Amino acid sequence: MIELKSPDQIECMRVTGQFLGRLLAELGDLAAVGVDLMDLEHHARRRIKERGAESCYWDYSPSFGRGPFRNVVCLSVNDAVLHGLPHSYKLRDGDLLSMDMAVSIDGWVADSAYSVIVGTPAEEDLRLIQATEAALEAAIKVARPGNRLGDVSAAIGAVASDYGYPVNLEFGGHGLGRTMHEDPHIPNDGRPGRGFKLRPGLTIAIEPWFARTTNKIVYDPDGWTIRSADGSRTAHSEHTVAITENGPLVLTGRPQRDEGLEGRRESSATER
Ligand code: MG
Ligand code: MG
Numbered sequence: 001m002i003e004l005k006s007p008d009q010i011e012c013m014r015v016t017g018q019f020l021g022r023l024l025a026e027l028g029d030l031a032a033v034g035v036d037l038m039d040l041e042h043h044a045r046r047r048i049k050e051r052g053a054e055s056c057y058w059d060y061s062p063s064f065g066r067g068p069f070r071n072v073v074c075l076s077v078n079d080a081v082l083h084g085l086p087h088s089y090k091l092r093d094g095d096l097l098s099m100d101m102a103v104s105i106d107g108w109v110a111d112s113a114y115s116v117i118v119g120t121p122a123e124e125d126l127r128l129i130q131a132t133e134a135a136l137e138a139a140i141k142v143a144r145p146g147n148r149l150g151d152v153s154a155a156i157g158a159v160a161s162d163y164g165y166p167v168n169l170e171f172g173g174h175g176l177g178r179t180m181h182e183d184p185h186i187p188n189d190g191r192p193g194r195g196f197k198l199r200p201g202l203t204i205a206i207e208p209w210f211a212r213t214t215n216k217i218v219y220d221p222d223g224w225t226i227r228s229a230d231g232s233r234t235a236h237s238e239h240t241v242a243i244t245e246n247g248p249l250v251l252t253g254r255p256q257r258d259e260g261l262e263g264r265r266e267s268s269a270t271e272r
C-alpha cells in the first residue's frame with residue numbers, strides 16, 4: 001500500500017532529513033586516510049543519541065542478512081556497495097567509501113547515501129561517483145505530479161547507459177515515511193510512462209548505485225555486505241524526496257563542503 005503524506009508530515013520528514021544530511025556530511029569530512037570505519041560508526045551513534053533520533057538500522061532483521069544489524073551506518077568500501085557492515089578497517093589512500101544511513105526523529109524517517117574518495121582519487125572512480133550523482137539528479141527532476149514511477153526509473157537507467165555502466169534491478173529505491181522501506185519499489189531502470197502515477201504526498205528514496213563492469217552482486221559471509229560480483233568498484237547516491245504540487249522537494253540535502261565541519265557542528269547544536 002502506498003501512503004501519501006500531508007504537507008505537515010513532509011515537514012516532519014524534512015526535519016529528520018536535515019539532521020541526516022548534516023551527519024552524512026560530517027562523516028564525509030571525517031573519512032580520511034588512516035581513519036577506522038568504526039570511528040565513523042561511533043561518531044554517528046553519538047550524534048544520533050545526542051539528537052534524540054533513532055537509527056532505522058539498529059536491530060534491523062530483513063530476510064537477507066544475519067540479523068539483527070547492530071550498527072547505525074552502512075560503510076561500503078571499493079567493490080562493496082550496499083549494506084556494508086562496519087568493522088575495524090583503516091581507510092587507505094584512494095579508497096572509495098559509500099556511506100548510507102536511515103534515521104527517524106519523532107517517528108519520521110529519512111534515508112540518504114553518498115560516496116567519497118579518501119585521499120588521492122582515481123579518474124575512473126570520480127567518473128563512477130559522478131554517474132550516480134547525475135542519475136540521482138535526473139531522477140529527482142522527473143519526480144513530479146503527473147509523471148510515473150517508470151519515468152524516475154528510466155531517468156536513472158538513461159544516465160547509466162550514457163556512462164556505460166550496467167544496472168542491477170534487484171536493489172533500488174523505495175517509498176518511506178513512518179518506516180524505512182514502504183511501497184513502492186523503484187528499480188534503477190525502467191520504461192517511461194509506466195507504473196504508479198506520481199502525486200503530491202508521495203515520499204520516496206531514490207538511490208542509483210552502479211558497479212563499473214557488472215550488474216551482478218555477491219554477499220560477504222557476514223550476510224550483509226553486498227559487493228560487485230567481479231570486484232569492480234561501486235558508488236551509490238541517495239536522497240529522500242517528497243513529491244509536492246510544486247515538484248520534487250529534496251529532504252536530505254547536505255551542507256556544502258566549504259561550510260566546514262565546525263560550522264556544521266555549531267548549527268546542529270541549535271536544533272537540540
Ligand atoms: Mg539508504
Ligand atoms: Mg534506501
